[in-house]
Amino acid sequence: MSDVEKNRRSSELPGAAEKSSENPLDLLSDVAIEHYQNDGVTIVKNVLHPEWLLLLETGLERVLNASSQRLHKFFEGKEGEFIETIRNFDVIPEIRRFVYDSPIADMAGKIIGSENLWLYSDEFFIKEGGNAERTPWHQDTPYWPIEGEQIVSAWISLDPLPKEECLEYVAKSHKGAMYDGFSPSKVSEDPTAPHYGDELPRLPDIESDRSAYDIRSWEINPGDVIFAHPGVLHGGGPTGPNSRRRAITIRLYGDDLRYAKRPPTRPTVPLTPGLSLSLNPGDPLRSPWYPRIRPIPAHIRAEWE
Numbered sequence: 666m667s668d669v670e671k672n673r674r675s676s677e678l679p680g681a682a683e684k685s686s687e688n689p690l691d692l693l694s695d696v697a698i699e700h701y702q703n704d705g706v707t708i709v710k711n712v713l714h715p716e717w718l719l720l721l722e723t724g725l726e727r728v729l730n731a732s733s734q735r736l737h738k739f740f741e742g743k744e745g746e747f748i749e750t751i752r753n754f755d756v757i758p759e760i761r762r763f764v765y766d767s768p769i770a771d772m773a774g775k776i777i778g779s780e781n782l783w784l785y786s787d788e789f790f791i792k793e794g795g796n797a798e799r800t801p802w803h804q805d806t807p808y809w810p811i812e813g814e815q816i817v818s819a820w821i822s823l824d825p826l827p828k829e830e831c832l833e834y835v836a837k838s839h840k841g842a843m844y845d846g847f848s849p850s851k852v853s854e855d856p857t858a859p860h861y862g863d864e865l866p867r868l869p870d871i872e873s874d875r876s877a878y879d880i881r882s883w884e885i886n887p888g889d890v891i892f893a894h895p896g897v898l899h900g901g902g903p904t905g906p907n908s909r910r911r912a913i914t915i916r917l918y919g920d921d922l923r924y925a926k927r928p929p930t931r932p933t934v935p936l937t938p939g940l941s942l943s944l945n946p947g948d949p950l951r952s953p954w955y956p957r958i959r960p961i962p963a964h965i966r967a968e969w970e
């Protein structure tokens with residue numbers, strides 16, 4: 666029986682019906698939003714109905730089954746290798762459906778306080794086969810050509826995880842410096858080797874001094890969602906010998922986000938050729954690279970009529 670088939674059966678279990686009667690926006694309490702604002706991260710437990718997880722899992726199967734989506738490998742060829750794929754929304758119908766129809770967009774809008782929402786990107790992190798490496802500590806903001814506060818990443822694991830395999834976050838670090846990124850090609854030798862190497866301060870070596878940081882993570886059940894500010898330092902979540910950790914992050918932004926320049930020595934993530942020709946630093950981040958999600962565009966709404 667395939668994973669999708671197994672999940673379809675589990676979504677027919679009695680718990681699923683109970684979940685569907687709760688309004689996910691009510692589960693996102695004022696306290697959770699306050700944690701997000703203070704710490705840069707918050708978790709909302711048991712908020713996604715199994716049908717949404719099934720949709721993501723079906724999308725992931727399409728990504729991995731010759732979808733032509735580019736699979737980027739971290740720690741390539743080494744024990745611990747794992748896969749990342751970005752901007753699946755453009756080519757995978759299940760991810761489009763999830764972004765428009767699931768409660769994630771409205772929850773993101775409530776967290777960042779914006780009725781207008783655009784998709785910055787979506788990204789799968791796929792750790793299969795056990796013993797996958799830690800995701801190196803980083804902030805997302807140095808890799809992205811943006812400035813502004815109304816942007817949030819929703820991290821969703823399709824697999825149950827013990828706390829040690831969850832993504833970890835350094836509370837409040839979104840209020841501090843923006844560090845250089847790590848360099849994916851050098852990360853196995855040096856997890857703080859700089860991505861740009863010019864204007865931004867080098868990442869701290871958090872692993873060698875963990876007790877100096879307020880590190881947050883949680884035990885995860887499928888259906889839980891972590892909302893994090895992309896300026897918060899995050900990393901971790903290696904897997905044990907028999908573990909599997911398939912996660913997707915959906916990144917949405919609101920009115921205040923603007924285009925910003927990054928050092929010219931390396932590309933930003935994901936690649937957006939032409940963007941710097943159509944926007945000047947400080948311009949609102951509006952471009953076909955970033956589709957509008959809320960209010961739902963008329964042509965998408967029409968699919969329901």
Ligand SMILES: O=C(O)CCC(=O)C(=O)O
Nearest residue numbers: 790800820832902912914
């Ligand atoms: O799941 C992971 O290991 C990495 C996730 C991540 O870096 C992100 O959501 O920004």
